Amino acid sequence: MKSLNGLGFLLFTAVTVANAQNDSTIIKSIFTHVLEKGSAYDNLKTLCTEVGHRLAGSKGNEKAVKWGEVYLRKIGGENVFLQSCMVPHWVRGEKEVLKTVGDKLPKSFSILALGNSVGTEANGITAEVIMFKSMDELKNASEATIKGKIVFMNVPFNQANISTGQSYGEGYPVRANGPSIAAKKGAIAYTMRSLSSIADDFPHTGALRYETGVTQIPACALGNVSADNLSSALANSKNLKLYFKQTCKMYEDVPSYNVMAEIRGSEKPNEVIVVGGHLDSWDVGQGAHDDGTGLVHAAQLIETMKALGIKPKRTIRVVFFNNEENGRAGGDAYTDLAKNSKEETCIAALESDGGGFTPRGFNIGTTMEKFDKMKAWEPLFKNYFANDFSFGGSGGVDIRDLKDLGAATIGFEGDGQRYFDLHHTANDTFDKVNKRELHLGAAAIASLVWLISEYGL
Amino acid sequence: MKSLNGLGFLLFTAVTVANAQNDSTIIKSIFTHVLEKGSAYDNLKTLCTEVGHRLAGSKGNEKAVKWGEVYLRKIGGENVFLQSCMVPHWVRGEKEVLKTVGDKLPKSFSILALGNSVGTEANGITAEVIMFKSMDELKNASEATIKGKIVFMNVPFNQANISTGQSYGEGYPVRANGPSIAAKKGAIAYTMRSLSSIADDFPHTGALRYETGVTQIPACALGNVSADNLSSALANSKNLKLYFKQTCKMYEDVPSYNVMAEIRGSEKPNEVIVVGGHLDSWDVGQGAHDDGTGLVHAAQLIETMKALGIKPKRTIRVVFFNNEENGRAGGDAYTDLAKNSKEETCIAALESDGGGFTPRGFNIGTTMEKFDKMKAWEPLFKNYFANDFSFGGSGGVDIRDLKDLGAATIGFEGDGQRYFDLHHTANDTFDKVNKRELHLGAAAIASLVWLISEYGL
Numbered sequence A, B: 001m002k003s004l005n006g007l008g009f010l011l012f013t014a015v016t017v018a019n020a021q022n023d024s025t026i027i028k029s030i031f032t033h034v035l036e037k038g039s040a041y042d043n044l045k046t047l048c049t050e051v052g053h054r055l056a057g058s059k060g061n062e063k064a065v066k067w068g069e070v071y072l073r074k075i076g077g078e079n080v081f082l083q084s085c086m087v088p089h090w091v092r093g094e095k096e097v098l099k100t101v102g103d104k105l106p107k108s109f110s111i112l113a114l115g116n117s118v119g120t121e122a123n124g125i126t127a128e129v130i131m132f133k134s135m136d137e138l139k140n141a142s143e144a145t146i147k148g149k150i151v152f153m154n155v156p157f158n159q160a161n162i163s164t165g166q167s168y169g170e171g172y173p174v175r176a177n178g179p180s181i182a183a184k185k186g187a188i189a190y191t192m193r194s195l196s197s198i199a200d201d202f203p204h205t206g207a208l209r210y211e212t213g214v215t216q217i218p219a220c221a222l223g224n225v226s227a228d229n230l231s232s233a234l235a236n237s238k239n240l241k242l243y244f245k246q247t248c249k250m251y252e253d254v255p256s257y258n259v260m261a262e263i264r265g266s267e268k269p270n271e272v273i274v275v276g277g278h279l280d281s282w283d284v285g286q287g288a289h290d291d292g293t294g295l296v297h298a299a300q301l302i303e304t305m306k307a308l309g310i311k312p313k314r315t316i317r318v319v320f321f322n323n324e325e326n327g328r329a330g331g332d333a334y335t336d337l338a339k340n341s342k343e344e345t346c347i348a349a350l351e352s353d354g355g356g357f358t359p360r361g362f363n364i365g366t367t368m369e370k371f372d373k374m375k376a377w378e379p380l381f382k383n384y385f386a387n388d389f390s391f392g393g394s395g396g397v398d399i400r401d402l403k404d405l406g407a408a409t410i411g412f413e414g415d416g417q418r419y420f421d422l423h424h425t426a427n428d429t430f431d432k433v434n435k436r437e438l439h440l441g442a443a444a445i446a447s448l449v450w451l452i453s454e455y456g457l
Helices: A002-037 A040-051 A059-074 A135-140 A164-176 A178-184 A224-236 A288-308 A329-340 A368-375 A378-384 A400-405 A416-422 A435-455 B002-037 B040-051 B059-074 B135-140 B164-176 B178-184 B224-236 B288-308 B329-340 B368-375 B378-384 B400-405 B416-422 B435-455
Strands: A078-091 A097-101 A111-113 A125-132 A150-153 A189-193 A219-222 A241-245 A249-263 A268-278 A314-321 A345-351 A359-365 A388-391 A408-414 B078-091 B097-101 B111-113 B125-132 B150-153 B189-193 B219-222 B241-245 B249-263 B268-278 B314-321 B345-351 B359-365 B388-391 B408-414
Touching (some): A002 A288, A002 A378, A002 A435, A040 A059, A040 A288, A059 A249, A059 A288, A059 A314, A078 A329, A125 A189, A125 A224, A135 A150, A150 A178, A178 A189, A189 A241, A219 A224, A249 A288, A249 A329, A268 A288, A268 A329, A288 A416, A314 A329, A314 A435, A329 A400, A345 A400, A345 A435, A359 A378, A368 A388, A368 A435, A378 A388, A378 A435, A400 A408, A408 A435, A416 B435, A435 B416, B002 B288, B002 B378, B002 B435, B040 B059, B040 B435, B059 B249, B059 B288, B078 B329, B125 B135, B125 B189, B150 B178, B164 B416, B219 B224, B249 B329, B268 B288, B268 B329, B288 B416, B288 B435, B314 B329, B314 B435, B345 B400, B359 B368, B359 B378, B359 B435, B368 B388, B368 B435, B378 B388, B378 B435, B400 B408, B408 B435
Parallel strands (some): A125 A150, A150 A189, A189 A219, A268 A345, A345 A408, A359 A388, B125 B150, B150 B189, B268 B314, B345 B408, B359 B388
Antiparallel strands (some): A097 A241, A111 A219, A125 A241, A249 A314, A359 A408, B097 B241, B249 B314, B359 B408
């Protein structure tokens, strides 16, 4: 028995080594194809320059749905279909105004209404402003000091973190929850320093979340330079008053769609791997890194497999999720579909929603057993500097609930140092995307998804 | 004895663990300081926008020497001094012209003379053009096919490599050696597709090396779009003639300087660690990534140590090398100084000359024993994604000969995907540098150099 065991071990080892060599060869062919011939960059250019921004409920969003459908057909996607969902319809309205009142030299500030915010009164409002430097300061402030005023949250982006995503996460409650916290203390409006890693004057929009039952007050974000200027103006004038006007408004929900395409699995078609990004963007700029790059990252996978003649054993489904930015209607609809399907199981879902930067690896939310299986693939990604496989995380806003169905939820991780310079701004445009960085990410994603399709989890 | 040995081992382990914790704390403080308060980015802005480009021998180079001296004093550098060296003085002259002749619709191409090239005849030259797609094609071509013609090297950048530096290295002989190879076969001029990773029309200059005893023919580089257009024009017209004029010229050598500053070692001042970049740039753009970023990477080290009160045990010397681009006079002068010193030993030299991008790690040329010692520090860099320590390499053009004196030669390695989009072009300007990426690199360099200064090699 001993020698037989030994032989078995040798055979197992030989098969494993042969597989690893084969895997390595296929992954190299994927990278070479994408770097030399991938169309992701060109398709992103079309999305950015011909469709442009595409907030859920907008005309741009309708155009983006069509762009997605045509694109996925063109690259050979199978079973292209639109999954309908009702999305919010928020409209920014006129250019927002925030300026000092009564100054000898009135100052104007560069602002954007926060997404889903209400507008001010039609003629705008004028009120004193009170500044806080942290959420704790706001939470600890008395109603008397805040009542009737405009709250200004002057909270700097934490530059000491290595991960800009972590700093964004730390600042996120200022945007999402701050307006309702201020409203409960009687504030009549809210403005905040943008969640921004760069010292420029592009304001960063993004969704707020009004608490149920709390007065909805108008809220906006200031560019960083404007936040500095407002802070200086306050230092020079204790009872500084601001004039604030924005006309944004939430309308009735409208129908829109997730756009999907597949490559059916050759052996286990009912095991499905979802790969996606989100189709909608904010209503400024071109939504290039957020999240046009995620869409073309995912679609490049279909194009590459078709070009290289790779037939995945399990089904790969590319999903362009709608309404990630201000509602998640697309993510919810897809989760319902996955939950209610009797024929198929979602074994893994990967979302790219951190920009089209040089890949670093993947963040993987699953059981330790499945994580260990994937972690063993890290060496295959070493040559591409994409071998940082970390445990945990939701994978992404659109796919996180697929975890409850047993899917591994995987977030693509790139070098995000520049992401929060651009995120949710008019400056998130196609020229900020580097072709090689984008294509390296697409190749890393295609490689990991191919491994899952080949070996399962 | 056994228990004593055990105790010794435990003590050793305890000391090692305590050291590692202390090292980790210091490295974290370095990163935090540089990310929050570093001045590298602001000083780079001054260099780029107030000095601008600064080819050896130019007025800009003189201004850069002064900028360097003032900067190193301002941040608290000790023993600031200028080391003189004679540098070449090459001048580009008038804007270069390359266009088709006799066409119904003459086409103009975007070109730059290669550095150190001779000019054409004063009124320009007109000749037929012959295209080659590789160095082998050129080497195998007969004199009869080339004689009297302009050679056009249409060699694409290899996009399949993950390292753009590798692709640059593969293409480098086309620029450096091609002109003399063509001249030996009777070519009267030389043009080449730029060594460029991007599909735009910025030509990339860079030094050629004329072979001794071979006729020096004028040589230039085409932007990638221009190279495509010239290739198309050739396909449509077999005996296509080009008109080519450039007035560049090499003058007598002139004096210039390396600029240096130190922090003297507190315990072993005669063991010196050199850290540098190169002060000169090409004579287009602003030399932002090549190599302004290397200068501020190095200088940030002095500022950081002074701010944090870190007193290195060994001497750290920051060197701004002159004339890296077209002669290496500064590197040679410094190597001579190190070789002739009886008081001091250069134990390590680090050069940053690959742009100010997110750090990835270091390439280290030294003995295996010393490499292993440094490799053991990798985990300290893991949190900063700068933990790829690879063996081998010269460290950089300016420092490579210090290896013969026993120094470890270390190249800073960043994420270079965008570097060869910009390298040696008018497009290498300050706005292409991201502050966080630059400062992460500066912190990684400061951390490694601090470890060497603390523990030796």
